[in-house]
Amino acid sequence: MSNDKMSMSEIIDELHNIDTLFSRYRSIESSLSDLSYKMEEETDQVRHEHVKLLMEFENKQREKTIAKKPAPSRALRLAPPTPPQKPEISDPDKNIKKSVIAGLAFWACIALVVFGLAMGGTFYGQILQFVCVFPAAIAGFIWHQYSNKVDMFLAWRNEQKEYDKKQQVWKAEFAKKATDADNARLLGEFQAYDASFLKFVEICSKEFADQYTARHVAGLQRIADKYEKKEEELRSQAAEVRAELDSVTLIHKNLFENAWRIAAILETGRADTLKEAINLALDEARKDEEEEARREEARQQEEILERQAEESRRHNEAMQRAAEREAADRRAHDREMERAAKAQARAAEAQAREAAKQTEMAREQSSAASRAASARCTNCANFSKCPPNARKNSGSCGAYRPM
Amino acid sequence: MGFFRSPMTLIGLSMQRKKIVAELEGHEPEWYFTQEGEQAYNNAKTKADKVLYFFDYLNAVAGSRGNRDTLYRAAYVMANSMDSSSLDFSGYPNILKTDKNPLVRTAALKPSEPAVFGLMSLSILHGSDNASDYLEAKACPYKFLTYSADDGSMSDLYKIERDIIGAFCLEEDGEYVPPYMYDIIDSEIGPDSDDEEDYSDDE
Numbered sequence: 001m002s003n004d005k006m007s008m009s010e011i012i013d014e015l016h017n018i019d020t021l022f023s024r025y026r027s028i029e030s031s032l033s034d035l036s037y038k039m040e041e042e043t044d045q046v047r048h049e050h051v052k053l054l055m056e057f058e059n060k061q062r063e064k065t066i067a068k069k070p071a072p073s074r075a076l077r078l079a080p081p082t083p084p085q086k087p088e089i090s091d092p093d094k095n096i097k098k099s100v101i102a103g104l105a106f107w108a109c110i111a112l113v114v115f116g117l118a119m120g121g122t123f124y125g126q127i128l129q130f131v132c133v134f135p136a137a138i139a140g141f142i143w144h145q146y147s148n149k150v151d152m153f154l155a156w157r158n159e160q161k162e163y164d165k166k167q168q169v170w171k172a173e174f175a176k177k178a179t180d181a182d183n184a185r186l187l188g189e190f191q192a193y194d195a196s197f198l199k200f201v202e203i204c205s206k207e208f209a210d211q212y213t214a215r216h217v218a219g220l221q222r223i224a225d226k227y228e229k230k231e232e233e234l235r236s237q238a239a240e241v242r243a244e245l246d247s248v249t250l251i252h253k254n255l256f257e258n259a260w261r262i263a264a265i266l267e268t269g270r271a272d273t274l275k276e277a278i279n280l281a282l283d284e285a286r287k288d289e290e291e292e293a294r295r296e297e298a299r300q301q302e303e304i305l306e307r308q309a310e311e312s313r314r315h316n317e318a319m320q321r322a323a324e325r326e327a328a329d330r331r332a333h334d335r336e337m338e339r340a341a342k343a344q345a346r347a348a349e350a351q352a353r354e355a356a357k358q359t360e361m362a363r364e365q366s367s368a369a370s371r372a373a374s375a376r377c378t379n380c381a382n383f384s385k386c387p388p389n390a391r392k393n394s395g396s397c398g399a400y401r402p403m
Numbered sequence: 404m405g406f407f408r409s410p411m412t413l414i415g416l417s418m419q420r421k422k423i424v425a426e427l428e429g430h431e432p433e434w435y436f437t438q439e440g441e442q443a444y445n446n447a448k449t450k451a452d453k454v455l456y457f458f459d460y461l462n463a464v465a466g467s468r469g470n471r472d473t474l475y476r477a478a479y480v481m482a483n484s485m486d487s488s489s490l491d492f493s494g495y496p497n498i499l500k501t502d503k504n505p506l507v508r509t510a511a512l513k514p515s516e517p518a519v520f521g522l523m524s525l526s527i528l529h530g531s532d533n534a535s536d537y538l539e540a541k542a543c544p545y546k547f548l549t550y551s552a553d554d555g556s557m558s559d560l561y562k563i564e565r566d567i568i569g570a571f572c573l574e575e576d577g578e579y580v581p582p583y584m585y586d587i588i589d590s591e592i593g594p595d596s597d598d599e600e601d602y603s604d605d606e
Binding site for chain 2: 051054055057058062069070071072073075076081082083085086096097099100103104107143144147150153154156157160167170171174175178183186187190191193194197198200201204205207208209
């Protein structure tokens with residue numbers, strides 16, 4: 001039926017019908033998508049299980065089948081493990097030719113001077129001494145500048161001798177350990193290792209081949225069988241609905257999504273014609289989308305602010321805990337200092353008491369001595385003749401005469 | 404003290420100077436291909452002497468970045484199995500040539516880790532430049548190795564391969580000793596299989 005000949009109510013009914021068909025189509029598509037997702041999940045599960053069982057099999061077989069790793073050659077287990085290191089030469093200038101020439105020249109001049117002296121006061125002897133003294137001095141000066149190079153060279157020669165000795169020790173150690181028997185041992189162990197490893201690979205390969213069909217392929221087939229019928233049903237329903245929608249001529253297929261809006265606008269009388277209603281519906285749809293976008297943005301902003309507030313709260317809590325810990329540490333420290341001070345004070349007090357006691361004892365001893373002295377004087381026959389000053393030392397008084 | 408050295412000491416030092424310096428400094432790689440170098444090779448009669456000869460040579464090739472422990476292991480393999488084998492790189496001067504001896508070529512590339520050195524040497528020995536294949540189970544590197552015959556006889560190549568593995572790879576921690584690498588999924592699927600998608604990691 002063409003649009004022109006349809007009445008408003010027929011148009012509205014047709015729009016509702018389109019909406020129903022379209023919703024049903026959408027629902028079938030959604031079901032197909034869910035089905036596909038479930039199939040994929042179960043397929044992944046089968047694959048995952050298959051891989052897990054294969055790995056477990058491999059691990060078990062590895063422990064059971066592969067021989068012990070060969071032990072490395074004894075020649076690699078020396079002490080020291082590597083050949084001795086050559087001594088480092090620090091001074092790149094190894095040319096001692098000049099040093100030797102200067103040294104030999106010096107000694108030659110000295111020899112000539114000595115020879116000249118040995119010739120005594122003869123003319124030639126004196127000529128010889130005169131001619132050779134200055135060259136000897138110059139050669140001596142130059143020789144003095146270069147003589148340290150000779151010392152260095154002799155030190156290198158000694159290092160080289162030490163190095164040779166260390167090499168001999170190393171060679172002896174190597175000869176003891178790098179034997180044909182050890183070589184044969186290593187190769188024998190490798191042969192056993194090779195054989196066990198190849199057997200292990202063979203067993204695992206067989207397991208892989210067997211289980212690939214038995215487990216993996218069979219599992220996938222089971223899933224395919226399970227969902228195939230359902231999928232076919234849904235696809236056929238979708239095809240039917242699609243065919244019905246394709247036969248719709250009232251509105252363009254791009255507007256099927258908004259068929260309910262168009263119908264509502266016509267029903268409420270907001271538009272008089274289908275064209276007006278379509279335009280209004282598209283406008284409303286656009287506004288709804290914008291509103292949805294705004295709401296989404298606001299929601300995201302709120303999430304960000306909440307996250308920031310949470311982080312700030314956590315940061316503050318952490319700072320507070322740190323401050324409390326610091327205060328507690330400080331209090332503990334103060335208590336400790338107070339305890340130490342009190343202990344010191346108690347010790348000082350005890351010391352003072354002890355000192356006072358000692359003083360008191362000394363005083364008592366002194367007064368006891370005075371009393372004894374006084375009693376002695378009272379019993380003395382010369383008491384009346386004795387001046388008062390003398391009575392203080394009555395203990396050592398020579399004039400004491402008992403009555 | 405040097406000032407009072409006797410003339411005889413000075414003359415003796417002058418005559419020995421070059422020898423002492425050469426022995427302390429070591430020789431450049433080129434020296435080993437000279438007559439003196441060949442003479443030194445021929446003078447190395449025992450295995451220990453050969454090890455030291457090859458060790459000095461590898462140190463000269465690797466330079467300051469060489470790792471002494473790794474180079475010693477390489478020298479040991481050269482002296483133990485390579486030099487007396489019937490392969491291309493045995494004997495003087497082939498044992499020293501970079502284009503013939505895989506261990507010398509690897510030393511020139513200067514890897515320091517023993518396992519890396521060993522696997523690079525093996526890959527060059529087998530004619531490949533891709534040492535990473537020897538660490539990946541997918542490439543089935545155990546297939547590149549030679550194996551002993553059923554009667555237990557071992558070829559020279561077998562001995563050299565096992566010497567290299569024994570010197571460089573046995574101390575590695577792990578489930579498998581490289582290049583004996585295996586994974587029941589990767590090794591069976593192989594690098595170019597269509598089935599690779601079925602076993603993609605879905606975790």
